[in-house]
Amino acid sequence: MSAKHEPNILASTQQLVKEAARRLGFSEAMAELLEEPMRVLKVRLPVKMDDGSVAIFTGYRAQHNDAVGPTKGGVRFHPDVTEEEVKALSIWMSLKCGIVDLPYGGGKGGIVCDPRRMSSGELERLSRGYVRAISQIVGPTKDIPAPDVMTNSQIMAWMMDEYSRIREFDAPGFITGKPLVLGGSRGRETATAQGVVLMIREAVRCLDMPLEGAKVIVQGFGNAGSYLAKFMNEAGALVVGISDEHGALYDPQGLNVGELLDRRDSFGSVTRLFPNTITNAELLEKPCDILVPAAVAGQITERNAANIRAKAVVEAANGPTTMEATRILADRGVLIVPDVLASAGGVVVSYFEWVQNNQGYYWDEDEVSRKLEQKMKASFERVYGISRQRNVDMRTAAYMAGVRRLAEAIKYRGWI
Secondary structure (H helix, E strand, O other), X not given: OOHHHOOOHHHHHHHHXXXXXXXXXXXXXXXXXXXXXXXXXXEEEEEEOOOOOEEEEEEEEEEOOOOXXXXXXXEEEEOOOOHHHHXXXXXXXXXXXXXXXXXXXXXXXXXXXXXXXXXXXXXXXXXXXXXHHHOOOOEOOOEEOOEOXXXXXXXXXXXXXXHHHHHOOOOHHHOOOOOHXXXXXXXXXXXXXXXXXXXXXXXXXXXXXXXXXXXXXXXXXXXXXXXXHHHHHHOOOEEEEEEEOOEEEEOOOOOOHHHHHHHXXXXXXXXXXXXXXXXXXXXXXXXXXXXXXXXXXXXXXXXXXXXXXXXXXXXXXXXXXXXXXXXXXXXXOOEEEOHHHHOOHHHHHHHHHHHHHHHOOOOOHHHHHHHHHHHHHHHHHHXXXXXXXXXXXXXXXXXXXXXXXXXXXXXXXXXX
């Protein structure tokens, strides 16, 4: 899931932002402002470990642009976190928020660590230390964190509690992805997967193809990937392939999704329990109707794009398809629903959680699902419309939608 697998991730993101700004007729100064975060904070975090030693961790918080409103974005705990990655992901979050019409700019945070090798107590001390280090630049009206790779609702609860201690008042709106009892939103855990499902439904509609019986490959079987396989199976689609970090399973007649879900471990691993596995690279090139990269970045490149045999690629992961691969797929007529649109369900329901915290009034799951569907469908139609009107691929169209909203807010504020 780390974007580090994509070479020059920041440079490629900046190139797309500049291209979108150019196509929209905005100035060079606007493009220059949008290609870098407005603020990046690097922190050093001393944490007392269970054995009595002190370990020093490095953390980051990037705030891309707050012209539209407070910045918003997750905090990931991963050994591959880099400043470049965090900066690029903060730009993606700005674009996501613009595409789905949220009153936010983009933010992102990360700590270089391996939570799989840390105890619960060590993780709590690290989480609280991170909040103390960034507390001056975050808050319910400044910058709102959320879960991301290898962080969860428990970590968000520790962070919220630490922020509330510092401010000396309860501040549930400081962070989203919290447990329900602490002001979390119903539907948050499955929001990203539900959003991707809605985008798959829109994609097959545009392709004039029924979802029932459609052959689907899901690369990745973590939180998003496993829910996607479950939801696709329940919708009557045929899940013919899944993968994890150890390998992949493929059966053109359809996999037993229920058995796979029952046997996966907490990190989404399951393929080692089955014979006849193939590689992740081989899975991507298997025939299917819908290919959903839901694992790590840089999976579809110029080396394999010509061999992709899907009618649509719906990106649940961050940056799974390179720019050159996007061009190759688009030229071949493959419909691409890009990550900044397809995986926006998580931030949409995070926004709903923030709204509920501010109101002190909480919605049932049906209301959350209904509002999520409205947001995601309207956003797809907007991006698809730009794609057809401007004769560009869906990724370029999505960047244009996101950049336009940011740039208009900047112009109204008089910054440029």
